[in-house]
Structures are given as structure tokens and as C-alpha cells.
Amino acid sequence: MRGNNMQVQHLSVGLVLLAIVMLAFGCTKPYRITHDLEAPTRAAASCSIGDIIDELPLDFEEEKKPTAEDIAKFKDYLQEELSKRDIFGSHSQGDPEADYEVTGSIISYEKGSGWLRFLFGFGAGSARVTVSLRLIDRSSNQTVFAGNFNGIVTHWAELGDEVFSQVSKNFAKELEKQRKQFSRRK
Amino acid sequence: MKAKTRYLFYPLLTVLLFLLAFPLPVLAAANGTIILKSGQEYRNVTFKIDHYYKVVTIFITDAMIDVSFNEIDSIIDNEGMDVTNDLLKRLHKEKKRSRETWRSKTDPVIKKARTKLWNTGIRFASNFSLPADDYYEGIGEGIGFEGDIIVAVTNNVALRFSVSKSGMQFEDPKSSFSPHPDTLVTAEYGINAVRYYFSAEYYHRPDRKTPGRSIYYFYSGLGAINHKLSFDATMYVKSTRELFIASDRASETKFATTCGAGMIQLLSKNIGIDLGVAFDMIWVRSHYNDYSYIGVSGYIFDMKLGVIALL
Numbered sequence: 001m002r003g004n005n006m007q008v009q010h011l012s013v014g015l016v017l018l019a020i021v022m023l024a025f026g027c028t029k030p031y032r033i034t035h036d037l038e039a040p041t042r043a044a045a046s047c048s049i050g051d052i053i054d055e056l057p058l059d060f061e062e063e064k065k066p067t068a069e070d071i072a073k074f075k076d077y078l079q080e081e082l083s084k085r086d087i088f089g090s091h092s093q094g095d096p097e098a099d100y101e102v103t104g105s106i107i108s109y110e111k112g113s114g115w116l117r118f119l120f121g122f123g124a125g126s127a128r129v130t131v132s133l134r135l136i137d138r139s140s141n142q143t144v145f146a147g148n149f150n151g152i153v154t155h156w157a158e159l160g161d162e163v164f165s166q167v168s169k170n171f172a173k174e175l176e177k178q179r180k181q182f183s184r185r186k
Numbered sequence: 187m188k189a190k191t192r193y194l195f196y197p198l199l200t201v202l203l204f205l206l207a208f209p210l211p212v213l214a215a216a217n218g219t220i221i222l223k224s225g226q227e228y229r230n231v232t233f234k235i236d237h238y239y240k241v242v243t244i245f246i247t248d249a250m251i252d253v254s255f256n257e258i259d260s261i262i263d264n265e266g267m268d269v270t271n272d273l274l275k276r277l278h279k280e281k282k283r284s285r286e287t288w289r290s291k292t293d294p295v296i297k298k299a300r301t302k303l304w305n306t307g308i309r310f311a312s313n314f315s316l317p318a319d320d321y322y323e324g325i326g327e328g329i330g331f332e333g334d335i336i337v338a339v340t341n342n343v344a345l346r347f348s349v350s351k352s353g354m355q356f357e358d359p360k361s362s363f364s365p366h367p368d369t370l371v372t373a374e375y376g377i378n379a380v381r382y383y384f385s386a387e388y389y390h391r392p393d394r395k396t397p398g399r400s401i402y403y404f405y406s407g408l409g410a411i412n413h414k415l416s417f418d419a420t421m422y423v424k425s426t427r428e429l430f431i432a433s434d435r436a437s438e439t440k441f442a443t444t445c446g447a448g449m450i451q452l453l454s455k456n457i458g459i460d461l462g463v464a465f466d467m468i469w470v471r472s473h474y475n476d477y478s479y480i481g482v483s484g485y486i487f488d489m490k491l492g493v494i495a496l497l
Contacts, residue, residue, distance in 0.1 A: 032239035034252040051286045055256040061393075063299030068288040105256045107240050115343055115388060119406075130240050132254040148239045148254050 031170045035134075035146035040182035041100060041175075047088035048098035049075045052131070055105040066109055066129075074164035078102060081172035087179065100144075102171075104133045107148070118156035127153040129163040133171050145175055216273065219262040220244055222253065230264070235273055242274075300341060303395045304496035307336035307344070309460055311492020315352040315379075321470045321484030325377060328353030332490070336387065344387040346405055348444075352379040352486065368425050376416040381466065381486075383409035383444050395496070397452050403462075404447035411468055412439045440484075441469040448490065456496050464488040 052071050066074075075093055082102075083091045092098060108130040116125025128151065135145040149170050151163030216235070220228045220242065232245045240255040261270045289296050311334075316327045332350030339345060356375045364370050385407025392399040414437050421430040448462025468484040 028238075032236070032241050032252065034241060034254055053285065054287050061299075062289065063296055066288065067291040067296065068286075069291055071286065071288050105254075107254070107256050113342060113388075115386075119386075119388070132240070132256050146254070148241050150239065 030151070030166065031147050031149040031174065033145075033147040033174060034132075035143055037135075037145045037175070037178040037182075039144070040179055041088065041135075041137075041144070044089040045099035046090045046092065046095065046097070047082060047100040047102065047135075048091075048095035049078050049093045050101040050103040050136075052104040052106065055107050055132070056109060060109075064109075064111060066106065066111075070161055070164065073161055074168065077165045077168035078171065081168040082175075085172050085176045087172065087176055099138055101136045101138055102133060103136060104131050106131050112153060114156060114159065117154065123154055127151075127161075127163050129167065131167050133167070135175065145178065147171070147174065217264055218269065220253070221259045221262070222257050223259045224257070233261075237275065302338045302341055303391060304456075305338055306497045307334070307338070307494050308497070309334040309336065309492055309494040311460060311462075311490045313350060313352065313464075314489045315354045316487045317352075317354050318485040318487065319483060321468060321482060322354070322486075324357055325354050326357040328355045330354075332381075332492075336494075341391045342388055344389060344403075346383070346385040346387045346407065348381070348383040348385065348407075348409075350381045350383075350488075352381065352488075354379060354486070368423060370422045370424070371419060372422075373417065373419040376418075378414040378416075379411055380414075381409060381411045381442060381444075383407045383442070385409075385444060385446075392452075395452065395455055397454055399452045401450040401452070401458070402448075403450070404445070406445040407443070409442050409444065410439050411442045411466070412437065443467050443469075446488070446490075450494055450496075452496075458494050458496065460490070460492045460494045462490045464490065 052074060054065065056065060079091050079093060082088060088100065106129065108128065110126065110128040112127030113125035119125075130148055130150050132148050133146065134143045136142065137144045149167040151166040153159070153162045153166075215232060217230065217232050219230060220233060222228075228244050228246060228251075234243045234245075236243065242253050242255065242258060242261075244251045244253060255274050258270065258274065260268050261273055263269045291297075291300075311332050313330050313332055314327065315330060317325050330351045330353035332348060334346055334348040336344050336346045354377065356377060359376065360372070360374050362370060362372045385405040387403050387405035389401050389403035392401060414435070416433070416435055418433040419431070421432075422428070423430075444464055444466045446462055446464030448460060450458040450460050452458040464487070466486040466488070468486065470482045470484055
């Protein structure tokens with residue numbers, strides 16, 4: 001009986017500690033802004049999704065990198081998320097005439113394994129990406145908003161390319177939030 | 187372990203395992219000179235490195251600047267050493283890339299790299315089986331053999347079909363007794379267990395299929411085990427010198443699940459030594475009583491050593 005009580009106590013302490021750690025972990029934002037928006041973007045302006053370049057370490061194996069198809073999907077997600085939030089007047093890809101351009105660098109990437117996520121969970125087979133995304137004002141050729149965005153998929157029901165969707169959502173969400181702060185100040 | 191130590195050991199172990207699986211941002215402070223790819227230099231500054239977001243925070247008078255790893259050209263420490271690779275965990279100084287260089291999945295280089303290293307594996311092995319739990323009471327370990335056909339579905343996933351004959355035997359296969367001073371009975375028991383499994387296997391693919399490389403795998407699957415039991419007895423009556431012979435055979439098949447792991451050490455491009463362990467659970471019977479669900483199981487632990495051909 002005493003042994004059972006001890007086990008319950010161990011479990012309770014463990015769960016409380018785990019809850020604290022998970023809370024700390026959960027409070028961690030999936031992105032960090034390195035350049036805040038200093039002036040509102042022009043609402044009627046056009047925005048184009050530009051190059052997403054490879055800045056993974058040089059010895060990163062070629063077959064483990066995202067493919068051109070993954071990057072095309074990522075650009076589609078970015079365009080879709082920016083359009084959904086009406087951040088600019090028009091949204092396109094690869095338009096050299098656009099007023100603003102979103103460019104990015106992939107600095108870390110793990111493709112992960114859906115099968116491992118299904119079989120084990122607990123982080124095994126997770127897909128992860130860190131993308132440095134920038135919004136450039138073409139008129140001045142200056143970065144007006146930038147940050148590093150993490151995407152992570154740990155659940156078996158999600159596909160690995162969901163990491164790009166998460167990054168796109170967070171980028172558009174934070175850009176919209178910062179734009180709205182200027183509107184409120186007015 | 188003392189009670190107080192034990193009180194904290196398991197909770198702390200849980201938290202440690204969680205932290206290992208999901209590392210929190212790790213911040214390390216240092217001093218030095220940071221040169222950005224844009225040409226800007228921050229001389230003799232204090233900075234913190236955040237590997238979670240891949241951002242370096244530079245502390246300059248009354249301000250903080252966040253810079254992404256990819257914008258940094260080099261970090262020079264106070265002794266003039268380039269410590270970029272050590273601090274940012276980059277193995278090489280990155281070149282400034284300005285254009286997209288992603289390869290299509292139909293590109294021959296990618297297709298070749300993602301091509302399966304083998305399609306079919308044929309494996310023969312001996313196994314040392316150790317049965318356990320009530321169902322196998324009185325049955326001891328033994329050496330058997332098995333064969334598998336493993337079909338690679340992708341570079342990491344395979345399907346495995348296995349047939350295995352376990353060498354486990356009765357601990358006392360032969361017994362003699364005298365029910366009467368005039369009579370001697372000799373009985374012999376035998377068991378022949380054959381397992382059939384269909385499993386899904388995950389394996390770690392080496393870069394190249396060359397001698398010396400290792401393939402690690404684990405699998406789990408479903409199947410059945412068939413037990414063939416034999417009983418042969420003779421009864422000798424001394425006074426009449428009569429000999430009576432009796433024998434019986436029984437067969438029983440049970441649902442079974444398996445999981446295992448192992449390693450293949452390649453001896454040549456196509457042949458390897460396979461070393462593995464497995465744990466099988468035999469579902470013997472189950473029923474509900476008035477209060478709860480009762481299940482009776484048997485277990486078999488296996489150690490395996492064999493040869494595999496990867497074709």
C-alpha cells in the first residue's frame with residue numbers, strides 16, 4: 001500500500017514537472033522576427049513571391065534537401081496565405097514589376113518520415129524546417145520585414161510538406177499583425 | 187537507491203527525456219567580431235546564439251540586433267580565430283548563393299540517390315528461442331531456424347514474410363514411472379512450433395551498398411503460431427512380458443504478434459550477416475469474467491544469427 005502511494009507521488013511529481021516544461025515549450029513561438037516592420041506597407045501595392053534559396057550547409061546531402069517541387073508548393077502556400085489576409089492589393093510569383101517581393105533562405109531542413117511518426121510518435125520521424133523570410137520593398141531595395149520561421153510536423157496524420165504551410169501561415173500572420181499595429185496608431 | 191533519490195529520479199528522467207526529444211532554445215553568450223555578408227562589421231561585441239531559431243543577437247550600446255545565421259559571413263573571437271563553424275555548427279563556410287538551385291525529384295541525380303539499394307532480401311537464420319509465461323510452462327529453450335523474404339517498398343520501408351521453426355522443447359521430454367510393481371510406463375513428449383508472420387519493417391539505408399556498411403532495422407507484425415504436440419508411451423508388464431504402445435498427436439494454432447530489431451553487416455555488395463532479436467506474444471485465450479477482461483498469453487524471446495542476400 002505504501003509502495004503504491006510512493007508510485008502515485010512519483011507520477012504526480014513527474015506530471016507536474018512535465019507540465020511545466022511543456023508549458024514553457026508551448027509558450028515558445030515558432031518564429032523570431034529579426035526585422036520589424038517600421039512603416040506600413042502600401043495596401044494597394046503588389047507583392048510577388050521571389051526566390052527561395054538554398055543556404056543549407058555545403059555538405060548537406062542532395063537527396064535530403066527539399067526538391068524544386070517542394071519549393072514550388074511552398075511558394076504557393078506563401079501566395080495563398082498573403083492573399084487570404086489581403087495584405088497587398090495583388091499577389092503573384094516571380095513578377096519583376098511587383099512593388100514588394102518575398103524572398104527566403106532555407107537554413108535547416110529535415111524531411112522526416114511519416115511512417116516513423118505513425119509507428120512511434122514522440123518526435124520520431126518529425127519533419128522540420130527553418131526558413132529565413134524577408135519582405136523587400138523594391139522601390140528602395142531594402143528589407144522592411146524579416147524573421148526566421150520554424151515549421152515542425154510531429155503528427156502522423158500530417159504530411160511532411162505541412163512544415164512549409166506552417167511557415168507561410170506564421171509569416172503572413174505576423175506581417176498582418178504588424179501592419180494592423182500601424183492602422184491602430186492612426 | 188535511497189527513497190529520497192528515487193522520489194526525484196524518475197520525474198527528472200521523464201523531463202530529461204522530454205527535453206532531449208524537444209530541445210528548448212539554447213542560448214550561449216560570447217564575445218567577438220561579427221562580419222555580415224552585407225559587409226557590415228560589429229567589432230568586439232557581446233552576442234548570443236539561438237540555435238532553435240538560428241538567430242544571433244548582437245548587443246551594441248543601448249540596442250540589440252537580431253541577425254539570421256545565413257546573413258553572417260564570419261565570427262572572429264577575441265584571439266582572432268574564425269569560430270563561425272564551431273559556433274553556428276556549420277561544417278563549411280557557406281557560399282553566398284543568390285539563385286535557386288533546387289533539383290527536381292525527376293532529376294537523374296535525385297532519382298539515383300533515392301533509388302532503392304535493393305528490392306528483395308532473402309534471409310536464412312538460426313534462432314535461439316526462449317519461451318515464457320504460463321502457456322509455455324514446462325517448455326524450455328531450443329535452437330531452430332527460419333527464413334524470410336523481405337520486399338523493399340521504399341528506401342526505408344519493407345514488407346517482411348517470415349516462417350520460423352522454433353527449437354523449443356519440453357524440459358522433461360521423457361519420463362518413466364511404475365504405476366504398479368509389475369508395470370513400467372515410459373512416455374515421450376514432443377513439441378514442434380512453427381511461426382508465420384507478416385511484418386512491416388523500417389530500415390536505415392546506408393549511403394552505398396558496399397562491404398563494411400551496416401543496415402539497422404526494426405519491424406513489427408502479425409501472424410500465427412502452430413504447435414504440433416506428440417505423445418508416445420509404452421507400457422511393459424514384466425509378469426506377462428507384454429508391451430503396450432500408445433501414441434497421440436494434437437495441433438493448436440494461435441494468433442501471434444511479433445516485434446524485433448537487428449543489424450545487417452554487409453560482407454559484399456549483396457551478402458550480409460544478420461544479427462537480431464525478437465519478442466513474440468502468443469494470444470492464447472481470453473474471456474470476460476464478471477468484473478474484467480482476462481487474457482492469457484505466452485511469450486517467446488528470440489536471438490537470431492543468419493545470412494541475408496540483398497538482390
